[in-house]
Amino acid sequence: MPINNDITFRKLTVFATFMKKENIARTAEAMGLSSVSVHRALHSLEEEIRCPLFSHKGRNLVPLPAASTLLEYATDVIETMTRGIEETRRASGFGLARLRIGTLYSLMLETVPQLIMGMKLRRPDVELDLTMGSNQALLSMLDEGMLDAILIPVTEDEIKRNQLEVLPLFEDDICLAAPASAGLNPDAPADLRDFLHQKFVSLPEGFATYVGFQEAFHIAGFEPEIIMRVNDIFSILSLVQAGVGMTLMPGRMEKVYGNDVQLLKLAAPYQMRQLIAIVFPRNREHDPNLLALAAEGRMYALGRGESKR
Structure with missing residues (x-):
């Protein structure tokens, strides 16, 4: 006989808890439910299994032998599914050390x-x-x-x-990075059009700063001369420091080579921020x-x- 779709883990858990507590009120308290919800779940389970599980003595439910048999299998099912969920979470990295x-x-x-x-x-x-x-x-x-x-x-x-x-x-501003030896005015926003004939170094495609780099020079109306692309921003800073070329980079990098590299705020048309x-x-x-x-x-x-x- 196929399993009724209405036989749920919740109902089986209510049933197993009731079998342990032997009282609807105590079961309701243990599960944080109302007594009505517990009674409804037990009655519904009995209907869906299509055989009596309890006899009635006044307001009390007394388990029949069939209930003890169901409890054995319900306990196995609940424990197996609990382990299955734990193993599934472990496989996905959930809660690992x-x-x-x-x-x-x-x-x-x-x-x-x-x-x-x-x-x-x-x-x-x-x-x-x-x-x-x-x-x-x-x-x-x-x-x-x-x-x-x-x-x-x-x-x-x-x-x-x-x-x-x-x-x-x-949030962090994108700035123009130039060697300190360039002697740029730190108080004047950098207009990228003034650097048309400068050489630049850049991160490769795939980095967020590279996208900002491309957008800024698109607004400036020219394609910068990129003489080198490097995969990490610290290497780019070293190249800027050595005078190999200028670049655009986040303002947070000013702490690395503050005395040897100038970071200038971009002029209004090119300003952008990283979140x-x-x-x-x-x-x-x-x-x-x-x-x-x-x-x-x-x-x-x-x-x-x-x-x-």
Whole structure:
């Protein structure tokens, strides 16, 4: 005989709890239900199994031998499904003692170390694995389940993707980076048209800063002469410092070579900002490790906001 679709795990759990408590009121209290809901679940289960499970003595339900038989199998089913759910979550990385985080190189200066320190206090037994790469690569690894969360600049398109949970951390301006030896006026916004004949170094396609780089020069109306593309922002800073070329990069990088590299605010037509956020799959929003990371992210964002006041 096929199993009735109305025989649910909830009803079996109510039944198993009642068999243990031997009283509807105590069962209702243990499960946070009303006595009416417990009685309805037991009566419904009895109807769907199509055989009597209880005899009535006044207002009390007395289990029949059939109820004891059902309890044996219901207990096995509930325990098996509980283990199955736990194994499924484990296979997806849910709640493991390891959290795989992807990040940009530039966020290793301050943001990631602070989040890691906070995570170690919140969940000291969790091991943190860090992977660094471009926006494109990190998003791909997140989609494929190779990472649990990533820290990247996000766009409106990524925020609108329903399968992603996005927790904003801070915004950062994109600036013109030039060697200090160029002697540019730090108080004057940089008009990119003034740098038509300059050489530039750049991140490759796939990085969020590269997208901003392309958009800014499109507005300026010319194609910059890019003499080198490098995969990490620290190497680009070294090239700028050495006078190999100029570039566009986030203002947070000023802390690296503050005396040797000038970061100038862009003139109004080219101004743009990056919204840095923690991103993780929405269907894992209840993972205790990700909940801890999100909580630490909110504390970090709050601290950044207060420091600007």
